[in-house]
Amino acid sequence: MSRDSHTKRADIQCPEEPNYEQQKQTGIPLTRKLCYGIGGMPYQMTSCAKGFFMQIFLLDVVQMTPLHVSVILFLGRAWDAITDPLVGYMVSRSGHTPIGKLIPWIVYSMPLGVVSYIMQWYIPQDNMSPVFKFCWYFGWCCLFDAFISCYHVPYTSLNMFLGGDRNDRDSATCYRMGMEMFAILAGATIQGQMVGVYHTKKVQACSDLNESIALIGNYSSVLYYNSTAYFADTLQNMAQTQFAQSTSSAPAITEGTLQPGSSLYPNLEELGNYMGLSLTSDEVQKNLALIPAADNQVAVGSGLAGMVRPVTGADVGIRRAEIRPGLREVILCKDQDGKVGLRLREIDNGVFIQLVQANSPASLAGLRFGDQVLQINGQNCAGWSTDKAHKALKAAAEQRIELVVRDRPFQRTITMHKDSSGHVGFIFKSGRITSLVKDGSAARNGLLTDHYICEINGQNVIGLKDPQIKDILTTSPNTMTITIMPKIIYEHMIKRMSGGLLRSAMDHSVPEV
Secondary structure, X not given: OOHHHHHHHHHHHOOOOOOHHHHHHOOOOHHHHHHHHHHOHHHHHHHHHHHHHHHHHHHHHOOOOHHHHHHHHHHHHHHHHHHHHHHHHHHHHOXXXXXXXXXXXXXXXXXXXXXXXXXXXXXXXXXXXXXXHHHHHHHHHHHHHHHHHHHHHHHHHHHHHOOOOHHHHHHHHHHHHHHHHHHHHHHHHHHHHHHHHHHHHHHHHHHHHHHHHHHHHHHHHHHHHHHHHHHHHHHHHHHHHHHHHXXXXXXXXXXXXXXXXXXXXXXXXXXXXXXXXXXXXXXXXXXXXXXXXXXXXXXXXXXOOOOOOOOOOOOHHHHHOOOOOOEEEEEEOOOOOOOOOEEEEEEOOEEEEEEEEOOOHHHHOOOOOOOEEEEEOOEEOOOOOHHHHXXXXXXXXOOOEEEEEEOOOOOEEEEEEOOOOOOOOEEEEOOEEEEEOOOOHHHHOOOOOOEEEEEEOOEEOOOOOHHHHHHHHHHOOOEEEEEEEEHHHHXXXXXOOOHHHHHHHEOOOOOOO
16 A cells, blocks of 8 residues: 555545634624614614604694695505515516625615605695695605615615624614614604604694784784774864864854754753752753863974875775775685685684685685685685585585685775885885884884785785785875784694795785775
8 A cells, every 4th residue: 555545545534623613713893783773773763753643743843734644654654565575576587786786776775765754754834735735744754665675675784794693683673673672762752852842843833823812802802992093083173173163253152142942952841850950051051161261272294294184085095905894705616626716714712714716616705815704605714624614615506505604804904105206115035024214204104014915905915926026015096004913823724835836826815895
């Protein structure tokens, strides 16, 4: 037997001992386990925060209808159930890259998932139609579920590529689950605080609205009282002036000129003891205050010297902008499309007109933005929701719809006079009055800042751009009447309405008088 055969037999009979130290060194390092565990935090944090608070956010902050919220949540979960196996199939069919087969899916889907998560909690504008709100949040929820599936499905598959034996991979899984539990608690806490901030802002806005409405009621009462007192004093002064002028050339009344049978004083002999009062002619003449001829002359200055606002009784603008007291009945009919051209909104258990479409039955009937609808076909609207009011209009007969309306309770009119340069003395931006010119007609007549311009000489300007409003102000006559509404009430009334809809659909025609 040769030496080579003995050597081969020795090699076969004496195998080398396994290197156990080398196998221990090939286990999963601690840093890799920690990184693998941290990678599971984004999915659990965002998914659990969405599951906990998305329904509250859509109902309370966005103020979507419960039906739309239920549809979004249901279809979102159904879409998530479809995307998981679909992404798994696409990952298995994808090719290898220099950084591996799974890493590209994780890296590229991460920024897209962050953007879609932020956008599904974002409110693009206050005035959104129900259709736009549904499409916006449903679309971003579906995109987020798709991107998070592209991240999480390949991430969970990384476990088999971490190295080590089964115990090492089980240990890495424990690290991942521990990190995910921490992420669930953190996501619930952080997202809850964010939704709480939204809710606090909304409650504060509602509180401010109620306080503003109470202040407006008190202000209206004081304004009515002061106006009544002002006109009463004015009429009294006019009467005294006319009496003084008529008696300036005549002799003063004396006791000698008063005759019992004079037509100036009635004969009160038969009423001498009426209700215990002494009404005899002697008593009346004794206690009568006589007016001297020259001592009680009333000095009347020029009518324009202290003018606060011009005489506007016959002005066309103030008649167009008139806010009538009391209630009025309006009869409507539907157009060929079965619509009346109204959009309503519930505010403080009342129903108000939010939009009047141009050339619609509502516009032809004289309804305006801000009018309060008290009854629809004999049914009281107090406490109705917006949806219930719209359903009542849809269910009404086409030939006759009876409304009981109060003219614009949250609005008031201000009449001003242009100066020599054609200005009335206020500055506005986006339809809101921002500042007043000192000693201008606007300041003298009580115009206030933080009010929106609703009408100019009775013409609705809501939704128009500032250059368009400026043109209307420029072309208006010297005597100008504007209708204003407080900022907080105006913004609450047009909340979640598109600016383009206000600009294109709102009736901006000049009312007839």
